[in-house]
Amino acid sequence: AQSVTQPDIHITVSEGASLELRCNYSYGATPYLFWYVQSPGQGLQLLLKYFSGDTLVQGIKGFEAEFKRSQSSFNLRKPSVHWSDAAEYFCAVTSGTYKYIFGTGTRLKVLA
């Protein structure tokens, strides 16, 4: 069955530290992969996406993600976290149809 796993429910980092949020997927076809961010009380905003080409993709707000087919992973990274990055992050996958599968989310807390 198709699935997306975000193994970390909560992550806490200090401001200025690096960040990596994990995402693993199970999908038969070549996937389209996304990361979304949700600030408290808000909808989801697209951070970045991958569907072909360079496996390292750059997004908004200084985020990047790397697609590793051999590991079925699409981890999100940021070299230096800012307090405003505190939010919930969702990984999503689609095969190119309308239907997306979302992970259960990782809540990021940033310590001053």
Next chain:
Amino acid sequence: DVKVTQSSRYLVKRTGEKVFLECVQDMDHENMFWYRQDPGLGLRLIYFSYDVKMKEKGDIPEGYSVSREKKERFSLILESASTNQTSMYLCASSFRRGQGIGYTFGSGTRLTVV
């Protein structure tokens, strides 16, 4: 700036009431979606519409219906609200052939059924 607008940020309704959640997009998107978001469960698709008057069931359609009379508007209807429908509801839209582009989400409606 493109937008998906959900008519209410917060709603409190009584058990058994008929509830309408409205969503409007100004991007001329063909596809529109309703998700519910619950802690630990992520986002679950309730219904999807790919054109006016067209709809398809998602993963959890029970207890819900939808209406799409105009391209820009997609309504979610709780025929008889129950406490287990207390949740955050998110509307989203996309171009039909833009699955690789991603969705645009509204800000959500937090519904409490008492």
